[in-house]
Amino acid sequence: MPVYSNPDGYVYSDETVRRLAQMTTAAPDFKIFWDDAYVVHHLTDEQVEIPNILDECKVAGHPERPLMFCSTSKITYPGAGVAAMGASLKNIHYITKNMVPMIISYDKMNQLRHVQFLKNKQGVLEHMKKHRAILQPKFDLVKNTFKNELEPCGKIARWTNPKGGYFISLYVMPGCAKRVAQLCSDCGLSLTGAGASYPYGLDSRDSHLRIAPTYPSVEDLGVAAQLLTICVRLATVEKLIQRAEH
Ligand SMILES: Cc1ncc(COP(=O)(O)O)c(C=O)c1O
Missing domain, CATH: 3.40.640.10 (Type I PLP-dependent aspartate aminotransferase-like (Major domain))
Structure with missing residues (x-):
């Protein structure tokens, strides 16, 4: 691609x-x-x-x-x-x-x-502007939530800032992605399965989550993004405690 x-x-x-x-x-x-x-x-x-x-x-x-x-x-x-x-x-x-x-x-x-x-290329581009008007605020909402809720915690996650397409990649601390997805799921938030973007779904670092902010309403997305960042912080703390104990 x-x-x-x-x-x-x-x-x-x-x-x-x-x-x-x-x-x-x-x-x-x-x-x-x-x-x-x-x-x-x-x-x-x-x-x-x-x-x-x-x-x-x-x-x-x-x-x-x-x-x-x-x-x-x-x-x-x-x-x-x-x-x-x-x-x-x-x-x-x-x-x-x-x-x-x-x-x-x-x-x-x-x-x-x-x-x-x-009709023609111009027609396609005009139509895509309408999609953009719906999608851009959703992408901004998710990125701003990540910035506000994750950046102050230090380097616990990084994410992409796409200029197009349908996804944001969220990279959490290695060994935490599956746990984040599980914590979210326990609260009723379904994410695309952790590691789904890798061949056979195997992310050897267990770090990647593919965030698709296109479908939910802005209201639902706001709650979902907040919840996701809470789960990222929680999974990170769990991992750090686990490491300290070993
Ligand atoms: C990267 C990529 N390629 C191909 C497709 C599939 O396209 P089509 O529905 O035309 O087969 C999708 C999803 O729709 C996609 O995300």
Whole structure:
């Protein structure tokens, strides 16, 4: 995920994009799956843009390397939107040939609905501004709560400050993430499972929590963020006492 990467919100630098395009690979058919799921999901005035991986790979002599994806799952309807793919002509021919037996036709009414509703790039960007108006206050609320409730306690946690996308990463003291999620759950607050962002859900440091502030109302989110910070402080104290005892 090159733009507002899930879960940290990082954006690949121009240098990283070019390095991926140019690098020598052991396999001649090495592929990059370029998941641009958050490409227009800005949370600030800055419209982050990065070099086009298709162009960069072409220039580097690896035109078949990238397969680029995006969809309107987080623009219109999750799981009921329209998806798009960008790739070399050769890759597009290969993929469409293989898709024919999978799907006889597309949901053309849904495609038409999307064209009529979103119209063009400007229409998409205008629509995303409405999402931003809903989401930015929620992200600010969570970050401010972290700042007010966790910063005064010293270096017990750090968190990301994404310029877009859907998540804030919260890194708590190693060995505490699962405990924080458990304490929250005991109080009726469901977090995404601790470590869920790691392959097989295994966070060897047990430190990461992926915070998704998009869905709850601002009121609920305020209570949830407060509760979360209390649980972070509690889990940290428990861990420090545990360490002191051993
Ligand atoms: C990073 C990322 N990629 C892909 C998807 C899935 O997209 P789609 O619903 O179009 O399959 C999601 C979630 O919607 C996502 O967060």
